[in-house]
Amino acid sequence: MAELIVPTGQPDELLPTTGAGTRNFGWWGMVLFICVEATLFALLLVSYFYLRFRSGPVWPPDGIENPKLKLVLIMSAILWSSSFPVHMAHHAIKKKGDVKKLKAYLAIGFVLGAVFLALQLGKEYPDIARHEFTPRTDAYGSLFFTITGLHGAHVFVGLMMNAWVQMRAWQGAFDRHHHVSVQNFTMYWHFVDVVWLFVLTTLYLSPQLG
């Protein structure tokens, strides 16, 4: 598909009917949505520190051990690595209009994100709930499950977006000039990965320092 260019009514002035980045309303919408969600997570992490520093000197409290790192570091590696195929997917369609690569990379990104969630819901959560604490144990438990859970919900929404974009790709919707959904999804996915960095540092790493 070629780019659609139209006259505006001013002599010799022709403008496109699509734009990317700052020339697209949807891009701005996604940026602002990310601002909202980022504020939400920031406040949640601040609440974590607030409750932590107003509780006693021992953190985690109530005899709970420091968070275990092995599984979560693997999960983090998987999640962060998923940013590469997602980035490559966007790059492929933007620079070369390569729909095949777009589909392939999106699929890889999907699988990596899904593995992250599977490990979190299928292994990490049950292990912790059975042997260490539940959200009902105390504020520490509530914070842990709420923060990681909210992040996981954002990953889930990201997977649904990924699936949607793949579906559109299969419908032949994208080319070099028309791929705003891919761009917006990519931004959201990177955002989710960045949030995980803060969650990991706050929940898993900072208690080890105390």
Add this chain to the structure above:
Amino acid sequence: MDRVSTGRVDCGRKSVAPVVFFAAGAALAVGGCTGDSSIVSPKGPAARSVAGIWWPMLIVATAVFVFVAGMLLLAAARGRRKTEDEAKVTPRWGEPFIVIAGVGVSGAILVGFFLFSLARVQALTDAGRRTALRITVTGHDWWWEVRYPNGAVTANEIHIPAGQKVKVALESADVIHSFWVPRLGPKVDMIPGMHNDLWLEAEEPGIYRGQCAEFCGLQHANMIIRVVADPPADFDRWMAAQAEPAAPSDAAGRQIFETQTCAGCHRVRGTAAEGAVGPDLTHFGGRATLGAGVLPLSPANLRRWITDPQGVKPGVTMPPTTLSAADLDHLVTYLEGLR
């Protein structure tokens, strides 16, 4: 293009407004003075210090208001005589005026009051460092538990020695309450899990009224504090007496108290009544009110309270107690005798 003509400005109505506002300002100045809970009628050094912030701020606020309202009304009046062309001329003082008045003068006044009030905060904190006595008040839904260092426990009526600083440690047994005796000093919240405190001093003996000042549920409106400032010698006697077990009182009434539901919630030290849910009633008869200030203490009111607390203070935790008339008489006599 059509435009709406405005008709004549009714200048008469416009000039009434400043008079009304002066009157209102005066009312504010004078009106706040009276009343037994007025913060601008202080009876203690803390409240006096705060009142000393209020008056200068009121004066400056009134002056600023007069200036702004005056300029507004004059501008409206002057506009009648102008032409539209004159209106389009931009005076050179316009933007400097905005900066000088809006940033310069306002900023100076505001920062000035900030520093002044901060100094008062410091002074109030410093003044509270050395206190003669420390009591603990715990907020409950909807009454006040008061504990003295000699082990005395009472409720709702707090005696302090006049002319001396008293530290009040503030706790809560349930939700957030706030301890406030306006003529003696500012309020501080009682927050479960936190250990706040404030200091009180009454300059002279007397009775000072306070009230819970943080919305705490159904009977937040009826959680009155009665502070009684005694001359120091009287206070010492009072505090010693409060630590004593209950005075002997009507024996039949005591029996009823111990065997009915009363003892399940209330304590009367020296008897079998050891309940810890409601107020300590060991020296109840000596208090002036019941139900945290909702009624004056009298036999008739006490009867009403015992048989129908929900009718007096809907939502209160105390259930109604049904007794025969004779039993009720004995119970009331007993309670009145607990001095």
Add this chain to the structure above:
Amino acid sequence: MATIEAGLASPEHLEEEWHEEPGLGSFLTTVDHKRIGKRYLYTGLLFLVIGGVESLVMRIQLAHSNLHVLDPETYNQLFTMHGVTMMFLFATPVLSGFGNYLVPLMIGARDMAFPRLNAFGYWVFLGAGVFFYSSFVIHRLPDAGWFNYTPLSDSVYSAGPNVDFYALGLIFMGISTTAGSINFIVTILKMRAPGMSLDRMPIFVWGELAMALTVIFALPALTLANFLLELERRAGFHFFAPAGGGQPLLWQHLFWIFGHPEVYLVVLPALGIASAIIPTMCRRPMIGYTYIVLAEMAIALIGFGVWVHHMFATGLPSIGLGFISLTSFLVVIPSGVQIFAWLATLWAGKPVLTTPMLFILGFIILFVIGGLSGPMLAAIPLDQQVTDTYFVVAHFHYVLVGGAMFPIFAGIYFWAPKMTGRLLHEGWGKASFWLMFVGFNALFFPMHILGLRGQPRRMYTYQPGHGWDSLNLLETVGAFVLALGILVTFVNWVWSTKRGKEAGHDPWGGETLEWATTSPPAEYNFENIPTIRSREPMWDQPELGPHGQPVEAGGRGLGGGHNTLCTSLLEAEPEVVVPMPHESPWPLLLTIALFFVFLGLVIRSPFFWGVAAGAGVISTAGWFWPRGQTQET
């Protein structure tokens, strides 16, 4: 390369593209910002009436000491819902309604950036209002105050569903406010007519921008607080109750981190209304435009740094309190800057005392009074005496009712002629103003005195013998006078819509672009997107008017399609011609699904809200499903 008809867009062609067939169908599926804006206004004003009735009933109860008109539970529900209704269901929606209607007109656009999101925002607002008040049917309205402090609002002390309606209702409403704010920001930044650089943008639009940016960064705090509260109430989590390691003050921090910016986000567009009316009614450009714009932004920014002043009595450490005291004093400065800019403009200009102008003059007086009691509350020890008393109630009603409701009424008289084509009756308008002004002051001025005399707030009754009775009675009378004044405007509006004097396209001789359209505007707003060369285009560019700007002067027809223009952020240079969506059922369908999700949560039925969530997913898919072309934008 596909082409569209070049040249001037003919009105017939535009009519065809933009027309929405009247009838139930388009009523439910409209995406026209003007229809949606009016709906926000009407619905918001309906909630003003509801919130007002709540306050009148409370004032009857408080007219004298120890009255038993209301039991304490009912009173607590009334004062809670009065606050929730006025703040969330009246003030912000009505100001958003003005914004929705006027912003595209003032910036020379044909609609908002996301027309379907706009419709969705309205439906969610209506749904949230219905959700809140559905609790009335079971006499379980929220009753823990509009600020809902813990531990009172947790499941131990508020066992019923009242607080669940509160928390879930606010989360639901938050979706609308967030959607609306995203829409405003993108519209204002990217859809201004060519030549309308940021420093030529009307101050009213700046006010809506400041409001929307504040929402983005403040509202998540409230959403989070309510989310955590529901987890604690319903799922046994621990955040606020001390047993289990929670902190009651965490709620207060999160609530006020939202709550203080909230009051500024109510006031900022209202100040923008004043800045729209004053230049027109003074027959001259605003003096100090740049200062006012900077002040609007400064209020928004500094407003994020003062929240702890609601917590001066909670026993927090003095150092932190001292800092907040300073910021609370300083936040007065940008408001003062605006007042003095208006005073300069009024002094230099020729104020014309129409009804809108009277409401604005009244607003200035009342807002200044409120702004003078504010610094008193910034002084920590004085605040510690008067907080939680009627003094504070007086302060915030002066700044919120004086500072937002009076400009709203000014806006009604000023812009209703544009919306309906007919002026409101001037005589009745002035009567309404005086009733409201006198009634307001009789109601709220004595509250300063009562607060100083020690009458605390949030109390269903008070004892006799403290000197509070007579002023309380005066306040009750004042409340009814104020209500009468409001009623007069409503009657005036209804009557004038059919029988008022015809307004024409520019009854006041205004300077901004909304006066270039017909009254009411055509569905497509402008025949041509104009090129702007001034901050007061209607005064400086005589070629602007209902017949579109000629091509020689810079008009752009965009081919007469269902299009509008996307322009650059700073200088508003044309970038993209954007096709806009037509009517759609999905915003309403998604809202209905969400309503049942929240209802299912409050009645604790996972099946119910699970099914509703599924319907929501389907509606979202339907919304995003490409129509016609498979080609993506």
